[in-house]
Every structure is written in C-alpha cells, then in structure tokens.
Amino acid sequence: MALQSVQPRDHRSYDIVIVGAGPAGLMLSTCLARWGYSIKHVDNRPEPTRTGRADGIQPRSLELLRNMGLKSQIMSHNPARVYEVAFWNPSQSGQGIVRTNTWASCPDFIDARYPFTTLLHQGYIEKVFIDDLVKHKVEIQRPWTVASFRSEECRDTNYPICVLLKHIDGEETQEVRAKYLFGGEGARSFIRQRLNIGFKYIDPVEHIWAVMDGVVQTDFPDIKMKCTIHSHHGSIMVIPREDNMVRLYVQIASSSEIGWDRRDIATEQEIQSLAKKILFPYTITWERVEWYSIYPIGQGISDKYSLDERTFLGGDACHTHSPKAGQGMNTAFMDALNLAWKIHAVEGGLAHRDILKTYELERRCVALRLLAFDNRYANLFSRRQAAHDDIKATLGKSRDDSEGDVDEFTKVFKESCEFTSGYGVAYGCNAINWSPDHEAKSALMHPKGIKLRTGHVFTNCDVTRVIDANVVHLEQEVPLNGAFRIFIFAGDLYSSQLALQDFATGLAQENSFIMAQARPDVNDVSHHEQHNPHSMFFTLCTVFAANRGCIDITKDVPGLLARYRYHVYADDRWDARVPAAKASAHAKIGVNAGERAIVVVRPDGHVAVVVSLVQGPGTINALNEYFSALNSMRLSNIE
C-alpha cells in the first residue's frame, strides 16, 4: 500500500473530502466552506445535473434556504408553487376520471412561513449552491471519483483518513489526507459498499417508474396543480414545473407482476400513450419532451450511516424510496445539515467527538419514518393499478361513508402532511435534545406550559427588531452559521430586570458556556459584528413582551447581552394564530405573563432545551450544565 510513493500527491490535507455533488454533498460542502473548513469535493459527473432528477423543495427546506441567504436565487427562476394537491379517480359512470378531492399541500395547522412546495429543476438548485461554493473558493473537481480510502488513526491523529481519488477515465489519481470523508454519491454508494455496510430493502417489491418532463397542451384542468390520478388504465402523478413544463410520473409495473421489467419496451411514445389513456376524457399532447427516464426503485435503508465517526454517508446513499412524496432532496439537505454543525461543534471544541454518533441516531429515524410513509403511500398508489375491481367496489360507496382505498389514500396523505412539509421531523430525547424525559439535574429545565417540542423545529414568530424597527422573522434572525441560537423570552420589560441582570452576570463569568467558548480574537472583534461578538458558537437574542418604542437597549438590556444590539426584539406584532395575545411570540412559545424562559435552539433550527429564566444563578447554571454535557459527552448517554 505504498500509494504515496508512486502517485502524484496533493500535498494539502483537507478537513473533509466530499464525494458527490448532489443535494447532500452540496449542502455539506456549502455549510462547511462558509464556516471556514477546507474541502476537497469531487463528483463523477462531467457537469452538474442538466435534466431530470429531484425538483421538490418542501416548506421547511425553503426556510432553511432562506436562512442560508439562498432563497432569492432559487425563486429568481420562477419555480412552480404547489399549494394544493388534487386527487382524481375513475368516474362512477366508469368512463374516464373525475376530481374527487383536493387538499392543501401544507395545511393551515402547520405554522409554515411558506405553505407550499417549490418545484424547480435540480440543476438550477445545484447551481445556486455551486455559485456559493465558488465564492468560498471551493471548486468541484469533475469528473473524479474515489478509488479507495483507509483510516490511519494511529499514524496521523489529525488527518487520519487517506483517500485515493481518480479521474473517471482511470488514468490520473490524487492521494489526499482528511479528517472526514463523506459519501453523498447516491444509491449505489461505493463508500457504503467498501465499508461493507448493508442496505436493507423494506419492501421486496420493486416498482418501475417512468418519468417525463415536457411542455404539453391539454384541457386537463389541474395541469398546474400537483395531482395523483388513478384510472382504470393506471396511475399518474402530475407535478407542475417552471417554464410551462410539467412532470408526469407513471408507474409502469411492479416486480410482483409477471414479466414486470418492461424497461426495454417503454418508449417515449408508449409512456405518452399510457398517459393519454389515463387522462381520458381529457386530451394531452406534447409540444416538447425535455427528458424522460424509466427506472426501478425500491425502498431501502443503509444499516449504518458511519462506522467510526470519520467516514459518513448521507442522502440517497442511506435511503431510497419512490419519488412521489418529493422528499429525496429535502432529506438529503437535512442529513447534511445535521452532520455539518456537529462536525463544526467537534472541530471547534464545543462538543465531544461522540456527538457525531447522534448523526445516525437522529437521521436514520427520520429515514425510517420516510420509508414507512412512502411504503404506505406507494402501495396504495400501485395497488389501484392491479385491483380494478376493488377500486370499483370502493368507489361504488358514497364518498362520505367509504372507508376503503380512496379514503385511506387521502388519510395517509393528510396525516403525513406535517412530516412531508419538514415540520414534522423531530429528533428524540438524546444527549443533545433535553426533552422532559432527559435526566437533567436542574429543576429549571422544561418549565411548565411551554408549547415548544424539544427536537422539533423552533416556532415561527414575527417580532420588531428594536435597533431599526424592522419587522422580522425571529427564527430567521440568526443566519445558518453553525452557532446555537439562545432566545431569551424575557417577558415584561421591568419585572424581568433582576433575572436578566443575574443571567448577564453569569454569562460574563469565565466558566460560563459562552466564555468557555470565547473566540480567540474576542478582544479585536469589529464593532459591527452582529451575531458572534464573543463566541462563534452562540448568538444571544433578547425578546421583550413590550412595544418597540418602550425599549431602550442601553437601559433595559444588561451587561454582555447589550452587545447583541441587533438581536433585541419587541414582541409587539399581532399573530392570527394567537389573536388575543398581547405578546404573540411569547404566547406561541408558551411563556405566559409573569413568566420568562430561555430557548436553546441548535444550529440546525431544532429546539435543544428550554430553561426558566429566574433570579439568581439557577438559569446560567442550567445552561452551563447543558453545554458542559455536550463537551464531556460519554457514549453511554448518547441514546
């Protein structure tokens, strides 16, 4: 294994080698590049995605992209927006299809800033990340791939991973060293195979899908809506796209059928012909086909996401499923985000290396939920194709009392809205999510009445920023920069002064969670630094239940908290979800009049722990307990 001696050597050592420039790899690369890490990023395709692939950005993902400052670039492509999904079924007369139901794709019970799915060609989305990477001097090396890799922890504890990269034509190679290796190379991950990590198929039935992007002319009235259409001739999913395009997913066959693998015979014309039959009595013709593909897909999950917390997998390398739920890209984004901030926390000295074990712990659960959802959804979708008679029987019932397939399909969809919107993704109680089940010592943890759910995304609230009177989205105020967001819901302006003062005093102590993580350049930080004047890992936001005009930062915000002058807020905006509340953000969080609480939000936007804000040292002690546990984490308390 004397590779170094015979191969040209890239003499730089990298913080991370990222293989694959799809959604998972790009998100990880973009986060870590912005936070100052050195990255070797390779992709085996000669150029970014030109056609096809994923295209659905879920509401929570769009919020994340906004938090990264990338939303406006996405929206500049005029993507289609899906607010409602229409369900079409065979008409009772037996001829053609009729609309039987519609449902909001992100219903009102979900408190989303952007209650719609954004549909845009993956290539445009990738380009937004690639342009951002260029700004941070990361170039994706194409078409290159990984030839081999090995861990040499004993030889180089700083850069234990040795990776041999090769040009796709197999001639040129480079060997580099790295702290981490990430495999975001899709379902056939070489890294996963090389690590001998198993990949289990949940459902033994494979489905063959045809997907076609194109510009059509049709009198089908819902061609600009997301639709699931069941007919006597098969099923279609309609997805509107940018530039007058529409994507049709047509399920061609299942592996449970005889002679099922019809990939060879399904031509462009055959797919269109099938679509025409399904859409009858409506007509459809194609003005242009941008792309089409026929592919089998199974529902599978990787046994492990990492073996040693040095080499990680994410995205499709970990989980595959049908395209219909529009979750592939979104799940990949969230995998990468979850990993990114934990690597940052380890490398920055905030957390013990064992925090990296929570990556698999948290993300594999989400993938299992996704597969379970997809399984139910996809089986319902394909079952109709096989069981015409069952469907007819079900449709024979009146729509209200039907408890068969039709209602179950809609029910599954409705129940899953929260999950598929991204807001239902929740991480369980573990070393970083101190939900009420956690054996924390401080009695101030989990104050009564708090409506936030630990492990869930922090609640959206509008507030007024005191310094410039701007109306802002509180949850967006700290950019995605790898820092924890500490939201202090201080309640009433005057009665909170003593507790705030004590908390500020505690923060200023050398051993406080923030001072223990002080920036090396803390004494030379610019006057204009808004988010991280003391530590790269923390931003302190103070929210008063008061009108903006009453708040004087100099007088009302004590000590070190006042330095966060861009993060002092007045909770004085009306909110339709709590119409009677005087302080709607406090009300949404569950902090009632006379109460005060501090919400610790992880860098990825999920709630880590909530602590009462009280006079005396209790509050700072509770937060110090939480953060010192991160730092001295032991394997035993990970799960």
Added chain:
Amino acid sequence: MALQSVQPRDHRSYDIVIVGAGPAGLMLSTCLARWGYSIKHVDNRPEPTRTGRADGIQPRSLELLRNMGLKSQIMSHNPARVYEVAFWNPSQSGQGIVRTNTWASCPDFIDARYPFTTLLHQGYIEKVFIDDLVKHKVEIQRPWTVASFRSEECRDTNYPICVLLKHIDGEETQEVRAKYLFGGEGARSFIRQRLNIGFKYIDPVEHIWAVMDGVVQTDFPDIKMKCTIHSHHGSIMVIPREDNMVRLYVQIASSSEIGWDRRDIATEQEIQSLAKKILFPYTITWERVEWYSIYPIGQGISDKYSLDERTFLGGDACHTHSPKAGQGMNTAFMDALNLAWKIHAVEGGLAHRDILKTYELERRCVALRLLAFDNRYANLFSRRQAAHDDIKATLGKSRDDSEGDVDEFTKVFKESCEFTSGYGVAYGCNAINWSPDHEAKSALMHPKGIKLRTGHVFTNCDVTRVIDANVVHLEQEVPLNGAFRIFIFAGDLYSSQLALQDFATGLAQENSFIMAQARPDVNDVSHHEQHNPHSMFFTLCTVFAANRGCIDITKDVPGLLARYRYHVYADDRWDARVPAAKASAHAKIGVNAGERAIVVVRPDGHVAVVVSLVQGPGTINALNEYFSALNSMRLSNIE
C-alpha cells in the same frame, strides 16, 4: 445644417433617443425595450454611478419594481429598510439632544405591500436596470451626449427628430433619426435649455447641503433608523444604508445668511466636526468615508415637460428639491413610467397622439405637490438652525400643548406620509381618468359604493389563483407590459353568469375595445400565452366572490374570458383591513354582495374608470366608449 453630409451617419432610425442613464432614463429605456421599441441610449458619464446620489426606494416604487420582476435583484443587495423615523430635538435641559417622537415611515393607514423605505446605493439600483437592458440588447453608449437636435416633421413624419450625438471629448459624432427624444440628463438639462423652457425656483433661498456616506462607530442609539435631528448646533438627517453604512445630510448654510456659500471651506473634517457637535452627548467617529459632497440645492420646476409631444423631459430635468424627502429617484421612475405607456399606446394605435399631453398634465402636478411638501419640510428643517431662541421657547412648552415648530414639523411629516410613500400620488380627472366628474355618457360609469379613487393606484388585494391554487397579490398579477388591466369583480359565482356571458359576447364582437386592438398574430398565439392572447393592450382578470374549490373555469367563465385561465381568481382570502368580509377583495374595492363591477387599471397601475357589470350590452358599451375616446381624443377634452 448639412450635418448628414459631413458626419458619419448611424443609418438606423430609432423609436426613441434617450439622453441620460439615471433613474428616469433607465426606467423609460427598460420599459420601452421590453415592449419592443428600438432605443438609442446615451449617457455622458464614462460609467454608472459609483458613489453617492439617491438611495431611497419608496413603498409604491418597490411594488412597481416587483411588477417589473426587478425587486429580488434589488433586495439581493441587503438594502437597509426604514420602518420608522425618529425625531430628535434639543433636550429641555439645554444639553445635547433627546428623542422626542417616532413615526412609522409608511403608517398602517396606507395599505402598502411593503410598508418601509428601501435604502440602497443608486449604483446598485442602476445596475439592475442596466443588466435588464442588456438582455433586451440595449447598450448605453458612454460617455456620449447630445450636441444638437431638431424637429423635421415636414420632412419625415415617421422619424421627425434628428439628433446629433457626440462623444464627450467632442471629436466623434453620430447623427440619428428618431420618433421621440427624451431628456433625463438631470437639473442642468441641455435639452431643456435648448428648447428655451424656463425653470422656476419656487423658493428664492438656496440651501447648501453636505452629504457624507461612511461607516461609523457611535453610541447614538438610532443610527440604524432614519432620523431628523435638530440641535443648537444645526440639523442632521440620518439615513441607514447597506453594508453598515450610514448617510448623513448636514445643512451647512442657506442663501439667506451672510457669507452663506461655504462650499470652499467645508472639508471632510469640518463636516464631521459639525456632526459631532450636533449629535452630542453621543459620540461618533468614522471608520471609513465612502464619499462626501457639498452642493447647493434649490426648489425648482420646469415650465413645460414637452413643447411638441416629440421631445420630452423627465426626472431632475423637470424638478429639483432637497434630498430629505427621498423622492428624487421615485419621482423620476414615475415620470418615465407615465410617459412610457403613453408612447406605447400611441405607437401601438391604441390612443390618439394627444394622450401624450397628459404626461405633463399629470406629472407636473405631482412635481408641484412634491415641491410644496419639500418647501414646508425643508424650511422647518433649516429654520431651527437660525432660530435657536424660537425653538427653545417652543420646547419650553410641554410636548402635548406645543403648537409651534416641533409639532408642526411632525405634523407636516405625518400628513405627507401618504404622498411620500407613493400611494398618495393621484392624477386628476382628465381624458384618461374618468372620475365621477367626467362627462361620460354611460350611466354605468362610477357605480355607487366603489371605494377606489380614480387616478389613484389600484388597491392591493390577496386572492387565490384558480388554475394552480396559488395565493397571489392581485395587483401584481399582470406584469408591467404596457397593457391595461381589466379586473372583473364578478361577485357571486351563479348570479353573475348572465352578465358575464353578455360581457363575453360583447368582447368577442369585432368592434369591441379588445378586438379593435387585436394582435396581428392573434390566430397564431401560443397556447401558453398568459396575459395577452388577443391584444397586447389588454389582460382580462375575472375575480369571483367564491372559494377556489367551487370555481370551474370551463363552466363558470364564459367565452373569450376563459382563455385568460391564468387570470381567474377566487376572492377567498381573509384580510385584516376588512376582517368581517366574506370576499375581502370585493369589500376593499367597494363591490358589495349582489353587485358587480369592472375596474379598468392603466398600465401604470392607476385606476382609469370603474363600470358596473350588468346584463345586456351596457357594460361592453361603456368600456367601448372609454377606449374609443382614447383613440379619438381631441385637445379640448384633455384637461
């Protein structure tokens, strides 16, 4: 004048020659380029604005930029947003300054989508337009200017203007012919002078202003707010900017004072020194000065905006005033927009050439109002500097009973909010604004109860687009494309059918306003054309007081109206301004249950006329009357 024989000739004839690439010239150029006109655009500066100049985009202008699809590019520069203005005055103790009041810059009584002022360096704003022009193949020829021009209507009726352009160094020249010539060259307009158009100064007093853009360090708490500060040492206006910058306007002197012209002595240090005195007891130091300038400014207005409706002036060439109201760029935009669509209406055959007379008629009134506002505002601003004792006396009174300067200043500001937001700009009754005073024949004009004010901007409403269930801003649904927007508030879905059917039948007649302006390619228009399938001058939008799910475009939208399938809306969104309304858009417009109305909105977003929608031919006849009057306009009925 045998210029052609000796000068190199640009053999192309242009629809318009535009001189000056500031806000007025760029807006005009961008509109006309998008609508298909050929443009020769010159500017005497070697490059776009690099520092200084205007920076305030008012709420209505931001809406306009959104309607042009340019808002996101503007916002990508992270401009400062001003939601509130703070008023500071000498403290009653006589030492330093105190905040005496704050006021929303666009208060709630104004129904604005974007209730804030956007502050961004003019260079960034210009670049957004210049980038758009490049897409439409218009390049600004720099540094070039106009050397002479003459009208030769008798010689060439198509391209009557002959313009001699020259390179700024005076050596190279080009002679071109054009249909129109626009002078947007600023206050010292050569074109205005050459036309011998007078420029009147409203107030004989000239003021000397210093303006400084820079990055500061200060403990002044409102440095991120717009502030007007009066002190015993003079007055300052604070304007926050992008990139941590702040702009300070300091009034140095007035021409009413002895030895007033201190342009020679006001150095960077002197301006800063004065600012420090004014801001006491707060401290301020400059980390960086990007730009500063000292200039005299008077309040003046051009006697005419055009002499022959071939050569026009706009922007600063027509009106100058102090920078404090932040109106310069906004007024220039609106001048250009007003002219652009009228040129388009004439050249496209929609309107008689006399419509161009309404450019001066409408825009000069606005400029006069602006000057009157600015005069009151600026005099109050500067008077404090001279009359310390008066101010002291005023301030000696309690704030509540004070009726002197302090309250008058605030009062002027408050009263003028609607005007300065852009929503107060209203055009009077004239040949194109058929307000109730207009001698229209049809009794269906101006139905009772309508809350829209003719000549004002159309009211903002949220509705649901039927075809894709998207929640949209109705007023933004037709892009700024030179077309009239015909909004049909059809009321109830079922009872409106007969009236809608009769209107649709009327529209389809050969002599209807829309068919009389049919596109030459009306039979070959793409299936995907959303806005102008029949005529480049009209888009028909149908709004039902019904839930989206109840509306079936095929059944409920008759005849030709159904072709506008992207413009059928459900008035089913709740609006805080009419909380009890079932159909909030109808309610805001003033169309009550059982009523129906058609609102004609000019291409620039101002309401032209409102007509009842009734059964029979009355409605189509009334609209035909309005549009045929545009086409047969006579001088006599312009004013």
